[in-house]
Amino acid sequence: MIDVTDVSVRSSGIELLPATSLQAGAGQAVAIRGRNGSGKSTLLRVLNGSYVPTTGTVAVAGRDPRVRDARSRRRTASMIGLPPMALDLTVRDHVELVATTWYDSADEIHDKVEVVLGLLDLTSLEARFPHELSSGQTQLFGLSLVLARPFDVLLLDEPEQRLDPERLDLVVAALRDARDAGATVVVATHSEALSNQLADSVVWLGAPG
Numbered sequence: 001m002i003d004v005t006d007v008s009v010r011s012s013g014i015e016l017l018p019a020t021s022l023q024a025g026a027g028q029a030v031a032i033r034g035r036n037g038s039g040k041s042t043l044l045r046v047l048n049g050s051y052v053p054t055t056g057t058v059a060v061a062g063r064d065p066r067v068r069d070a071r072s073r074r075r076t077a078s079m080i081g082l083p084p085m086a087l088d089l090t091v092r093d094h095v096e097l098v099a100t101t102w103y104d105s106a107d108e109i110h111d112k113v114e115v116v117l118g119l120l121d122l123t124s125l126e127a128r129f130p131h132e133l134s135s136g137q138t139q140l141f142g143l144s145l146v147l148a149r150p151f152d153v154l155l156l157d158e159p160e161q162r163l164d165p166e167r168l169d170l171v172v173a174a175l176r177d178a179r180d181a182g183a184t185v186v187v188a189t190h191s192e193a194l195s196n197q198l199a200d201s202v203v204w205l206g207a208p209g
């Protein structure tokens, strides 16, 4: 599903990502590890097509991830930083908006919204507005918007950010479910626990530490 060969990124003489390779198939999870500034987010941005590699090749399902046609956009879901949030829409409104965008049947939309809110323990917060959430709740809310849409490839940058151990367990379970349902899951993470509990393989950028 994902094939990265000797990909590096440089900009204005600065190395954002050293030459890196990774392969991952359907139903596999990969953890990208490395120190601050080692290039983890950059690699995810190459995989979601927002950065162009300086060297090397990258393919997602055999295609250039920069192609933005409907099929490619449906295939890859990513969260790199928090997604945009609307001041006057509730948590539930946001999740419904995403699900309605991607699914056709009312039953499917309803089920997806209920499942995602439940998975991430957001049901009791569904009537809140974004500014009424704590930082960890905001992180879960962001993740809910990614999980409320279809994907074959899921790219997440430090999904563990701001989460207490109990909420991190919820996220690990949700990501394991996605992987076991056949998705290719790539997480950049500083969390050993997340990496150990989710990843089938680990790619270190720079020296393991």
Ligand SMILES: Nc1ncnc2c1ncn2[C@@H]1O[C@H](COP(=O)(O)OP(=O)(O)OP(=O)(O)O)[C@@H](O)[C@H]1O
Pocket (backbone or CB within 6 Å): 011, 014, 015, 016, 017, 034, 035, 036, 037, 038, 039, 040, 041, 042, 043, 188
């Ligand atoms: N737009 C940019 N222009 C120049 N350098 C950049 C740019 N974006 C990132 N960098 C640099 O590229 C390197 C890799 O950054 P990146 O965000 O990919 O690291 P990271 O491994 O995700 O770090 P962290 O663990 O802190 O999130 C860093 O040295 C960073 O300063």
